[in-house]
Amino acid sequence: MNIADQIKSFAIISPDKTAIQTKKRKLTYQELDLSTNKVAHALLDQNRSKGCKLAIIMDNSIEFLQVFVGAAKAGWSAVPLDPKWSSREVELVLEECAPELIVTEEAYRGKLKTTIHRFHVQTIEIDRGQEIKTSDKTLDNWTSDFPNTYPLDACQEDILLIGFTSGTTGKPKGYLRSHLTWFESFYATNDEFNIGYHDRIIAPGPLVHSLSLYAAIHTLFIGAEFYLMEKFEAGAFLDLLITESNLVVYMVPTMVQAVIEEQKKQNRTIYAPKAIISSGAKWSQESKLEVANYLYTTNIYEFYGSSEASFITVLNPEGNKSKPDSVGRAFRHVEISIRNKDGYEVESGDIGKIFIKSNMIFSGYFKMDEESKRVMHGEWLETGDYAKRDEDNFIFIVGRAKNMIISGGLNIYPEEIERVLNGLDEIDEAVIVGCPDQYWGEKPVAFIKWKAKQTLTLQEVKDYCSRYLASFKKPREMISVDSFPYTSSGKIARTQLIDKYWGSEIYE
Numbered sequence: 001m002n003i004a005d006q007i008k009s010f011a012i013i014s015p016d017k018t019a020i021q022t023k024k025r026k027l028t029y030q031e032l033d034l035s036t037n038k039v040a041h042a043l044l045d046q047n048r049s050k051g052c053k054l055a056i057i058m059d060n061s062i063e064f065l066q067v068f069v070g071a072a073k074a075g076w077s078a079v080p081l082d083p084k085w086s087s088r089e090v091e092l093v094l095e096e097c098a099p100e101l102i103v104t105e106e107a108y109r110g111k112l113k114t115t116i117h118r119f120h121v122q123t124i125e126i127d128r129g130q131e132i133k134t135s136d137k138t139l140d141n142w143t144s145d146f147p148n149t150y151p152l153d154a155c156q157e158d159i160l161l162i163g164f165t166s167g168t169t170g171k172p173k174g175y176l177r178s179h180l181t182w183f184e185s186f187y188a189t190n191d192e193f194n195i196g197y198h199d200r201i202i203a204p205g206p207l208v209h210s211l212s213l214y215a216a217i218h219t220l221f222i223g224a225e226f227y228l229m230e231k232f233e234a235g236a237f238l239d240l241l242i243t244e245s246n247l248v249v250y251m252v253p254t255m256v257q258a259v260i261e262e263q264k265k266q267n268r269t270i271y272a273p274k275a276i277i278s279s280g281a282k283w284s285q286e287s288k289l290e291v292a293n294y295l296y297t298t299n300i301y302e303f304y305g306s307s308e309a310s311f312i313t314v315l316n317p318e319g320n321k322s323k324p325d326s327v328g329r330a331f332r333h334v335e336i337s338i339r340n341k342d343g344y345e346v347e348s349g350d351i352g353k354i355f356i357k358s359n360m361i362f363s364g365y366f367k368m369d370e371e372s373k374r375v376m377h378g379e380w381l382e383t384g385d386y387a388k389r390d391e392d393n394f395i396f397i398v399g400r401a402k403n404m405i406i407s408g409g410l411n412i413y414p415e416e417i418e419r420v421l422n423g424l425d426e427i428d429e430a431v432i433v434g435c436p437d438q439y440w441g442e443k444p445v446a447f448i449k450w451k452a453k454q455t456l457t458l459q460e461v462k463d464y465c466s467r468y469l470a471s472f473k474k475p476r477e478m479i480s481v482d483s484f485p486y487t488s489s490g491k492i493a494r495t496q497l498i499d500k501y502w503g504s505e506i507y508e
Helices: 005-013 029-044 062-074 087-097 106-112 179-193 210-221 234-243 253-266 285-294 317-322 369-375 414-421 458-465 494-501
Strands: 018-021 026-028 053-057 077-080 101-104 121-123 159-166 172-178 200-202 225-227 247-251 275-278 299-306 310-315 335-339 352-357 380-389 395-399 405-407 410-412 427-437 441-450 477-480
Touching (some): 005 029, 005 210, 062 077, 087 172, 159 179, 179 310, 210 225, 210 247, 405 427, 405 441, 414 427
Parallel strands (some): 077 159, 441 477
Antiparallel strands (some): 159 172, 299 310, 335 352, 352 380
16 A cells, blocks of 8 residues: 555546646646556556665655656655755755656756766656646646556555754765655544545645645545645735635645734735645744634644654643643653653653654655664654643743754754855855844854955855855854853854844844
């Protein structure tokens, strides 16, 4: 059994039901099943069996999901790569995972300029037509003509997804997720968020990010309808809410806030979504109250999780009223242990490191056995985050692992940016810290000690970073310092920098 089994079933049970809809296109379950069969055959026709890797570099599109599901049917592992990454970041991941095939669209062939001759690359045409249509033929120039033959070659233990994120040293770290762990996540999601066959679901973020991709595949797994936006824009999302009712929405907090700010300006008559499901960063109480004011019939959910753990806790509508500052209680079928440095469970109210146990945990890191062993302790996964639990079993996060910054739901590692900045001749030393931001949650701020009196403008620093880093990793602000505070062990005291320039009470 794999995630595509259900799509085949719905193609038989409800062939004409819409599986995926965009502003101008619709794809039924029958069309989705047949087109993904063709993708799978095209992969298997290359005389390669399951276990191969397929890298995907594409913007949001129906074709992205067809390629992903087709890879699953063939027993291949999908490796989504973010088009916003720099060419160097893309190159690092491709060198690390060595995919048997890269599928991309014409706009991103330039990202492969140094690697295109070393890998098999298939460019497909994306249909962003101006007229609404239901037929699907955009993959015909590549795919094999066996739509009625089901090519399923994967089982539930096989690796469905290899997701890559930049590590603290800038070296990409891949995490492995099997079909089985996504099954378990799907079943838990149905129960916790009350999602089912008759729902219409939208996740307007990029499909290369796990939140939106998970939402899309879960939707197809339960036979519901997925509404796909090519890219998120607050105004376009409001346009959608004028005509589309009863949507279940997956969003990071920055997206929700952008929609509310746009609604304040326009004050339009819209349909309130059935539910908003948020993750990626803690959603502020102030923002949630604004949402409740404008969308008072919408159920608000937050969940805390990670790429390695999947779901960990959930804050449901009742919890949002009683304990909005928490990340909720343990997700269904998840056990949480909060331990001190000696590995013992802490008392209620005390701070410790979070360990979790569930059937949704990842299968380890790609080619990083030692790192996998470091975070896995028998059946327990060490998250690296610090938290406390109250008497009602609500979990409160008090510190993120190491120095990671979460900005707009995206993970940013300061050391990666610092290494780039320290390559500038004008800089003696650079330190990146995450500072509070009302919109982004956190933003990367560069503290820079210059050589002599040589200085650069913030824009010059950003332009330099563009050569090596994705846009969301560039420093948002820059502060010049004469020296840095150090801990007794000789490390930069990052929190002292924050306290000095913002005040600890602001950062809490």
